[in-house]
Amino acid sequence: MNAFEYTFLIPFVPLLGFLIIIFNFNRFPKKLTAVLATGFIGFTFVVSIYTAWQYFFQMGPVNGVYPKFIGFDFEWLKLGDHLSVHMGTLIDQASVMMLIVVTTVSLMVHIYSIGYMHDDRGFNRFFAFLQLFSFSMLSLVMATNVFQIYIFWELVGVSSFLLIGFYYEKPSAVAASKKAFIVTRFADLFFLLGILLLSFHVGTFDFISLTNPENFESFNLSGYALFGLSIPALALILIFIGGAGKSAMFPLHIWLPDAMEGPSPVSALIHAATMVVAGVYLVARLFANYALMAPEALALVGYVGAFTSLFAAVIAVTQIDFKRVLAFSTISQIGYMMAGLGVSHYGGEEGLGYMASMFHLFTHAMFKALLFLGAGAVIHAVHTNSIREMGGLRKYMKTTHITFLIATLAIAGFPGLSGFFSKDEIITAAYQSNPLVYYALLVVAGLTAFYMFRLYFLVFWNTEPHYHLKPHDPGKAMLIPLIILALLSILTGYIPFGQFISSDGQPLHTHLHLDMAVISTLVSFTGIALAWMLYKKPSDMPQRLIASASTLYRWAYNKFYIDEVYLFVTRNIIFAYISRPIAWFDRHIVDGTMNAIGWVTVTTSHKIKGLQSGQLQKYAFAFVSAVLVISALLVYYLLNN
Amino acid sequence: MMSITFHQAVFYFFSAIIVIFSILTVTSKRILRAATFLLFVLLGTAAFYFILNYAFMGALQITLYAGGIVVLIIFSILLTSHVGERFEPIGWGKMIASALVSLIGAGFTLYVLLNADFIPTQAPLPDASVKNIGTALLSYERNGFVLPFEVVSLLLLAAIVGAIVIARKEPHDTENPNNE
């Protein structure tokens, strides 16, 4: 069992890096920080690769099932008599796959950032936060129990907050970081309640015993629940809300587009490849519970995923901010993964959706990180975020152009690239179980191809605006990650993913579903062709199209006014009608009561103090009268006894 | 028939003096007259002491009260008031209220006193000679008063010092320069 004890190094090393850099953030020279941070994350990467190799190839499946290992474990906190929270590392299919994703992208982003952040004052701070994030994310993916996930869930949230607000002097960045944290925090509340409910009924946090179908019989799940849902359904839906918050599912997606205020490498690492898929990972972790204990919760996951996917894709078509297009694309792709999980079943061929979803998570991490890093390179070169002010860049930034094109093709589902394979699996899984989701996903596939190529053509082709400085390809530090990721975007599609990842641990043999492949390829080609026609050369076609569907365009352009609804609810309802009245109530009613008591006392004593007039004779008069009264009473008392 | 003995006549005479002059003391409008009336009351009191056979007490009353205190009072009156000064009339409310309290008090006290059963004694009268008094004052045995005597002597000393300190003109009292 202890073959994996060294895995504690994987989160620990970045933590060390964080501590070393943050305590010396105004002392270390930039070079030293860069070397330290990259070295630490590189080491983690190597250890992760070794872990994966050991797990998948050296150990392999036992009796046809991939075993789960606890690499390292200690009791962190005792909650009550029989519940306790452990910290440790869990080694199984999903966590090892995520290790690869996180460390690969993190390493690429570290290298990229050396170039990207070179002139920034907060260079050391940036790398410290990257280390902190890597630590939290790695601990999250290797969590042995759902509570550990929650802990690091919060920590990745705060790393994200710190990195979005990295340019803290920019009000929009501050607002975005605040929004991201609060929206996810709101979702986390439900996550926490879900954990509380689940652990109360199941009596354990531990994934191994929690997700083992053989244990389900012994769980005490009786009891009432809200809205006619069973206890596990309620708990799992609550947990899913937490995941939806982090993974920007509708209607909790509003923070992700704003989160693009952070530096581009951050968007690539946190808001495209790793943290935002934590929700998917969470559902995948508890997949056995979703699939077997509460199919209705899983169905909800599927519908929410599919809807979000469609919704975000529609919005993405209209956006003009480079990174926001990508952000909505990310939301849409995560919706894809969620939908993939939602249409899956537990075990065997039926578990295709699970496998596909993880596969898509994997490939998406690569090409989406690449897209963001490419976007970062472009923005770095032209100093604007608006795609209206870009164009014709293929001539100036050759390498960037090619890598970006590869990524675009991958995400559009061009045959032969990674996105094609993973997307195909999801569509197949949807086709097998839920036609509604299937059609939605098919539409999204077309939309994705369209908006991605719209973006691509508008940035790299179309008219060329006047550039003050001639844009050029970035330096080596930024190009190398682009090239590596481009290679990965092509190659990862050929991994026989089902061999490694499956819902029940048994290797799954997958094959290309040709009929599905043809349909989805046709759909994406349609999208690409449309974008080609509309945007490759400057034309007035797009304007006319917009004019013909102006209402829809306006709504989509304004993201269906979801932000405005939130603003209205928070500012006009919660702040204005709850918080402000409470503040007023506290000052005037509660405190007023206290002050009123004081006022009554003071006023009474003011009235009484007139008696204390300083007039000796009045005192004497009172004295004599009182003596008389008292002695009269005394005499009366004596006479009557 | 009620026959009035000589003793009784004397007693009633002095009683009348005490009561009448007491009332005059507190009602007179001229302060010097009030002081004079007080003197008569004190002398009447002294007469009571003589009647009750406490000659030493009576003598003390005359010398200390009539001779000492009243003179002191008259001095202070001369220091602080004009001789012919008349008091402003007292407000009706105050006068009636005070009179009422006094009358009720007097009535109540008298009611209690007259209803009380004092047990007369047949014991022989004390020998209130100066010698006896002196002995008792300096005796520390039973019925001796040496301790209060000493305490009172200290008190007197304190009073003398206190009176001097209080009445002394403050050396830096520049607020009232005309206060010679």
Add this chain to the structure above:
Amino acid sequence: MSFLLLFVIVPLLTVIAILFSKDIKQTRWIAAIGMSVQLLLSAALILMYLKIRAAGITDDFVMVKNLVWFPSLNFNLTLGVDGISVSLIALTSIVIFAGVFASWQMENLHREFFISLIVLATGVFGFFITIDLFAMFVFYELAVIPMYLLIGIWGTGPKEYSAMKLTLMLMAGSALIIVGLLGIYFHSAPDGGLLTMNLLEISRHKIPENVQNFLFPFLFVGFGILGALFPLHTWSPDGHASAPTAVSMLHAGVLMKLGSYGVFRIALFLLPEAAHNQGSLFLILATIGIVYGALGAIMQKDLKYINAYSSVSHCALILFGLLMFNRSAMDGAILQMISHGIMTALFFALIGMIYGRTHTRMINEMGGLLKVMPLLGAAYIIGGLASLGLPGFSGFVAEMMVFFGAFTHADTFHRVVTVLAASSIVITAVYILRVVGVFLMGPIKDEHHLHLTDASWWEKLSVGTLLLFITLIGVFPHFVTETLIGNSLAPALERLMSNF
């Protein structure tokens, strides 16, 4: 002489030494040395306690020593500690240590200031080391009274009003407490023995239930006033806003804990049946306090008011946890006392330091301060994150334990209050981030703020100490929650659960 008595003697010696100091330099060094000794003493106390427990002694209270005080009434100065009081003593010495350094430049009447401050701390220490109700009450008063002077003389804003309000409300609480204590005293010997104020001896008998029902509200409300029980919390915002830095730290950090400690040690421990009978009523008040305090904080503009309302919310969580009557929640509640104590002390220290530079506490008059004072700003952000319950800091552990404990009650009432209480973690995030966003981040609003300096060494020491302990407890909670608190909860739990 008992070791515990040193906790009162050392501050008193410090006070005497300060009387002879010549200038502020001497005064503050004497205070710093005295309180460092105190810090070492509490470290030693923890070690001694662990040693005693390791030796297998399982008494409820250890190091018990009876010093006769008023033999005629059988009031004694009975010393004794358990893990809970040991950890609270440690909290107190940490906060007062940081407090002395936070008031390093208190030039105005420095001698009197430090004397009052340390007398206050003496009262707190005394409260925690005794297990005689009367002695506890005396120390409690000793802690409350210097507060009036400290706020009234060295405060800011409407200080006389605040000081008066605070003192009067706390004194009203004392009046309720003494009624409750006397009630317990006169029922302490039902079989005709000697009446006693000794906690241990009282706990051997059962006070009749009707008497308990009568006394419980007195004690709970009396101590609750100090623990900011809604709706008797209003002294707290004004008091904290007017008080000088170290006083706010000590007051919110430690003194408010006297209230919740009193609730735990006296009201719940001695009157368990009444606690069960009336628990839900006070649970509702505590829940209102949690949500209400947090909502109230959102709209405040003054940093100290924000923190004061936040304290109301956090302290209500302590009462909330205590009223759950189970190990996890009570453990969490007591950890929350410690955690909130350090956290809020950190906040008030930072607010004081920032105020000392910018001369304003209004968040909308500041902006971008993180740029000019990165250390203070970062410390504030870390404190804020700790306050909103970020894992890795003590607040998270405390909150989680409370919520877990609360969730083990499966009835609708407890579920509803738990969900409401848990919702405060979102509201807390809102107001903390709002504050941080407005005054630390964003562009600099006031040109003058560009020239401000960052923390000086004593400020670093003060803030660093507090940060260190928040993080230590947050990362390694097991020691505090199990070794110190958890194992000492048994007697209280046993009494609370015995008939239910």
Add this chain to the structure above:
Amino acid sequence: MWQDITLQDVLIVSTLMFFSGVYGFLTRRNLITMLMSVELMLNAVNINFVAFNYFLHPENMHGMFFALFVVVIAAAEASVAIAIIIGIYRRFKSINIEDVSNMKY
């Protein structure tokens, strides 16, 4: 001797005297006359002491000694009082009691 005078007779006189003193104390505004009223009351009390001694407990002279000490103390009191009155006169230019009310509230 003097058997034809009863205790009650003396007490009636002293009571009247005492309550004239009370009346004077309550109505007079002049401090000196108030002092005189006090003297009246003291004398009334003295008479009572002596009378009780004489009529009820003639075997010893406690009552008389009480009166004796009262007289002495009254003398001391009068001297101090008059010193105070003169002091007040200096300070306030008046010995009207209604002007001397600084010790209120």
